Amino acid sequence: MLERLNQALEHIERHLDREIEVEELARVAATSEYHFRRIFSALAGMPLSEYIRRRRLTLAAAEVLAGRETLLTIAVRYGYGSGEAFARAFRAMHGIGPGEARRTGAALSSQSRMAFRLTIEGRSRMRYRVVDKGDFTVVGLRARVPLVHAGPNRAIMDFVRGIAPQTLALLEELSDQEPHGIVAVCDGLDPGRAENTELDYYHGVITSTAAPAGTTTLEVPAGTWAVFTTSGPVPQAIQELWRDVFAEWFPSNPYRGRPGPEILRTRLSPERTEADAELWLPVEPEHG
Known part of the structure; x- marks a missing residue:
């Protein structure tokens, strides 16, 4: 690749x-x-x-x-x-x-020519599985937010803080399939993933249950998903997982990304400084 x-x-x-x-x-x-x-x-x-x-x-x-x-x-x-x-x-x-x-004759800036090389650092093995999943519905609350590459996304943090605990509890009861529990779903991302471009962010669950009043739905068609897991400090471990998926996993495996939402399930430690995370990305066989 x-x-x-x-x-x-x-x-x-x-x-x-x-x-x-x-x-x-x-x-x-x-x-x-x-x-x-x-x-x-x-x-x-x-x-x-x-x-x-x-x-x-x-x-x-x-x-x-x-x-x-x-x-x-x-x-x-x-x-x-x-x-x-x-x-x-x-x-x-x-x-x-x-x-x-x-x-x-002023000194000017320069953009060097790029070449991509795979560097094996041996930090850890990437844990992943590939799942064929039928169509499903995301039910939750939605906000339009900017894409942030590094550090906390303040727009998302402010949006999630504004959701009432009873609303989250109601949503969590609707979760009836993988990935279970409250998930963060990003949809409508700019293909080039430029910093500060806007996307639709959903905070909700994956379910087959009808959406309650006051919530928003996102219908997702059937397809193949690559599921990656990681553990570590937040948000660094999650952002490093994104980097490694594209820098290491895709160039080394016979899959490519396809249009669709990206789903992140996060479970924070009691101190909220560490997390176990599961990232679902829509994929298809590279030469399928």
Whole structure:
């Protein structure tokens, strides 16, 4: 998998001066467009579109400083429809406009070419299972929240604190299938998983029971799920599990992500500093 991802990176480099289709990159990587966006952002730490933008502006900066072509010619080469649009993007990355950079020979930022490599650190074996599950319903309360990559998600924390204990107790009684108990469900995530993009967050249960008044439902079709477990300090252990799933498990196993909600079941220690966690991700066979 990593070899094919690196071939897709080479394809990006060869086509920075023309339109790059994500569908074509996914074909080179021998996976789906959805999974390619997801695994790229997880491994690279930025969305695919941001990496392409920064690589184009890195090459454009070298041509601006070389001074052999007009700024408009360079702008058009790298996909900008006007000198003004190019200047805005250039300034956003380099902190200076292209005209001023050419006049002063200023030092500019650079986005290095990426290559993905698998590093085996031997910390622990990843515990997982693959489950075929029929269609089910998430019943609970919903909020629109930003995606946070590291540290606590304050929007989610504030939302959950506002749920009455009796409401949680009522919901927990409805849980009648895996994953059991109160779960956190994220749906409608941006495929590139860009920081601060919004998603639908559900705090509720998996059930076949009718939803009580005042709650929201999410219907989930049948499919295959990869289920990962971890234990450790919160939120670090859970965020490290997300990282390891995309950096280690997907490149080493014949599955890819598919569209669908992501489900996290967490059981906190009495001190609320440690947790046992179970992460359910929708998957499909890589070449199924």
